[in-house]
Amino acid sequence: MNSPKRTVLLYISLLIAALWSCNRNAQWEGQEPVKKVSTETVPIQLQYKGTFDLGAGMYMSNEFEGARLNGVARTNDTLITVLITPENSPINMSPWYAFQLWSDYPRDIYVKLSYPKDASHRYQPKVSTDGMKWLALDSASFQDTTMHLSVGPDTMWISAQELITSNHVDQWMRGLESRSYIKRDTIGISHEGRPVNLLKIGESDDQRMIMVISRQHPPEVPGFLAMQAFVETLCADTKLAAEFRSKYNTYVVPVANPDGVYHGHWRHNRGGVDLNRDWEDFNQPETSAIRDFMKEKSRSAGNKFYFGVDFHSTQEDIYYTIGPELEGNMPGLVPELIEATAQEFPDYTPNIKPRSEEDARITSTSFLFFEFGAEALTFEIGDHTPRDFIHRKGEVAATKLMELMLK
Ligand SMILES: [Zn+2]
Incomplete structure (x- = not known):
């Protein structure tokens, strides 16, 4: 029965197979180049609560x-x-x-x-x-x-995602704080007077430092979950982590936008601004607090940030990196970290997008690299990435980072 109908069906099946394989092989291209926008405070609409x-x-x-x-x-x-x-x-x-x-x-x-x-x-x-x-x-x-x-x-x-508020994060920080090598501090206050909290992990002097940021964008909970697993691995009672903490101090801002998280914002802070566009003009108190903290830490001779990572979420897992031709304080660290992490996951190909020349230098990652020479990474997790994979990926990334930075 070699009818025309059957031939048409065959062509349709082939077309579907071709589209499917094309879709499977193509990686998401990530967001458009970042454009400069005003980050001056503007009004927001508060919701009626009741x-x-x-x-x-x-x-x-x-x-x-x-x-x-x-x-x-x-x-x-x-x-x-x-x-x-x-x-x-x-x-x-x-x-x-x-x-x-x-x-x-x-x-x-x-x-x-x-x-x-x-x-x-x-x-x-x-x-x-x-x-x-x-x-x-x-x-x-x-x-x-x-x-x-x-x-x-x-x-x-x-x-929309697991509800993780500043209260939940406080409880998490309190749990970690019981260890002698972890301290909590407040480095600034938000528009509405909420603390911008910081965890210090390590027992080193500040000659070698790393910076970790999360929740500039309130709904991006999967990125927060990866950050949690990453930080817990740096805090763990393991030989590797103990050696790392003796050489490096890690500073973590788990909630960079506490007002936005409190109000259930889609993206902005209480000043109505996307904080991840304010790392050049620093019109907002939350970004300014992190900048001032890092500048203060870098002031003493020999103190350096070697690595910086900012956790976010988007459609799919992706890493936004600095162009590989640009060298910071530990050249090659970020590509090696991504590669070493990927090695642990069969059937997983990391999606890497270096920032282009067209990108305005207004994001945290640009700031970490161009201001301090920290090898910098925007660690993006997909909205729907399975939670056990997120956890494992955060853990593995921290383990590989420690191994690479101690080499
Ligand atoms: Zn984001």
């Missing part, structure tokens, strides 16, 4: 740290529409949402996420019953920005 009585015994709330719920309406007995808007615009499309809901009696409902007309959905909803343990909704329970949920009198939490 418990919303939706009638028929249903309730929603945004009265917690990290929440974002800008409006809500009960469209009918089973459908609730929530409105999620950004703190100001223009803004990168990372609609963060986090809210609680409950019902006087058990029932099945639909909750539809609604964004402003130019915004597109980004985060697969996560559900929790205690605000600590999270489970992503599967595709059967979440289609076309609408969730299908079974609710009852117990509070259900819905969030």
Whole structure:
């Protein structure tokens, strides 16, 4: 049966196979070159905080740290529409949402996420019953920005990513602080007076230092999770980590944008600014605090930052690096680190994008390299990267970094 229909089907199958393999081999190209923008403080829209009585015994709330719920309406007995808007615009499309809901009696409902007309959905909803343990909704329970949920009198939490606020980070830091070689400090305050906290890991003088930054962009929790695993490995009770801490001091700012995290912002700080565009003009208190700290540390003769890393999240895992032809205080460190990390993961090809000449020098990574000579890296984790892989990748990156820097 060699009919024309069959030939057409064969061609379609071949075309699908070709597109599939092409898609599998092509790596994501990363973001467009970074352009200079104004980082002067501008107004933002604060959300009304409260418990919303939706009638028929249903309730929603945004009265917690990290929440974002800008409006809500009960469209009918089973459908609730929530409105999620950004703190100001223009803004990168990372609609963060986090809210609680409950019902006087058990029932099945639909909750539809609604964004402003130019915004597109980004985060697969996560559900929790205690605000600590999270489970992503599967595709059967979440289609076309609408969730299908079974609710009852117990509070259900819905969030764009795992909810990790400054309180959670404080608890984490307190847990680490019990070790003699870890100290906590505050290096500045945000617009709203929240501390910009710093961890110092190590028992060395400051002749050799490394800098770690995270959460400039509040929703980028997967990057934070990688940072946590990375830092915990540097803090661990291992021979390698102990030797590393005797030679290098590591400074960590786990939450660079505490107000943005508190308010559940899509991207900006309380000054309405993308902090990762403010590393040249320093119009914002959070970036200025980190700059002043690093300058102060570098002032004494011989003190040097050898490595700096800033953790973020985006569509897929990617490393933004400085052009390999440019040499800092430990030439070759970043390419060797990426290569050594990749060696530990079969079937994983790292996606590396060196910053181009067109990129304005306004990001943290540029600042770390061009101001201090620190070999610098933007460590980006995919929004949907499996959490156990993120953890392992953070651990391996720290182990390989220590081995390479002690060589
Ligand atoms: Zn980011």
